[in-house]
Amino acid sequence: MHRLQAHRYNMLFTVHNFCAAYPELISDKTAAPQILARIGDVLKELRSVAPLQITHFNASQSITSEKTKLTAELRWHLGTIIQTARLIARTIPRFDEQFPPVRGRSDAALLYSARLFIERAFPYWDEFVRYAMPPDLIETLKEHIQNIEQLTLERSDARTALKDATAAIDAALTEGMNAATELDVILTNTLHANTPLLALWKRARHVKRIPRKKAASAKAGSESSEG
Numbered sequence: 479m480h481r482l483q484a485h486r487y488n489m490l491f492t493v494h495n496f497c498a499a500y501p502e503l504i505s506d507k508t509a510a511p512q513i514l515a516r517i518g519d520v521l522k523e524l525r526s527v528a529p530l531q532i533t534h535f536n537a538s539q540s541i542t543s544e545k546t547k548l549t550a551e552l553r554w555h556l557g558t559i560i561q562t563a564r565l566i567a568r569t570i571p572r573f574d575e576q577f578p579p580v581r582g583r584s585d586a587a588l589l590y591s592a593r594l595f596i597e598r599a600f601p602y603w604d605e606f607v608r609y610a611m612p613p614d615l616i617e618t619l620k621e622h623i624q625n626i627e628q629l630t631l632e633r634s635d636a637r638t639a640l641k642d643a644t645a646a647i648d649a650a651l652t653e654g655m656n657a658a659t660e661l662d663v664i665l666t667n668t669l670h671a672n673t674p675l676l677a678l679w680k681r682a683r684h685v686k687r688i689p690r691k692k693a694a695s696a697k698a699g700s701e702s703s704e705g
Contacts, residue, residue, distance in 0.1 A: 480530055483647055487683045490517055493661065496682040500675070503668055509608055513661045520654035527646045534640035538633055545629040551583065552592055552622040555615065556580060559595050568700045573602075585626065586637045592623050642688070658683065 497514050500519055504510045560577050567574040576598045580591040607613050662683050669676040
């Protein structure tokens with residue numbers, strides 16, 4: 479869960495524990511028992527979905543890291559082909575024009591260039607090997623292309639699953655927050671004459687705020703002083 483989700487979960491957990499500690503406040507004459515049951519269901523749902531969110535987030539991060547590594551290696555390999563082609567062009571005029579620099583930083587541009595280089599370099603690979611290029615580099619390039627495409631699909635699946643898990647958490651929290659608001663009305667009315675216990679309830683009902691970033695606060699302070 480992100481911080482706001484975690485704060486809301488903690489509030490619902492605290493509310494549920496408060497009601498368990500003071501069962502006499504949950505009167506069958508009110509809607510409190512049904513509302514508390516809804517909060518319990520929400521907590522159960524969140525305990526089920528939250529681990530999935532973490533799993534899919536970690537998977538997405540891991541896949542991104544591996545994909546970044548492979549794309550960097552592939553880009554470096556293409557750079558060596560470009561440099562070597564310029565040397566070969568000394569004996570085969572304009573040979574290097576077949577291997578232009580990769581245009582842009584996108585994966586699509588990189589993979590397009592990689593396939594183009596494989597097609598154009600293959601018939602002349604003996605020439606490249608004469609300049610100490612690895613004999614199996616063509617196969618390495620093909621493997622990188624395949625692996626990058628596979629990782630792209632896997633990351634898309636992981637991000638979709640992460641998005642679904644996050645949406646499920648948000649939906650459950652919305653239901654929980656609504657239930658807590660309803661319960662707050664009942665218990666506030668119930669405890670109107672019990673100030674100490676009402677204060678405990680309000681503390682349990684409170685959702686911790688997320689502090690503003692220091693940079694934003696510093697900027698606001700600077701702007702106000704300049705004014």
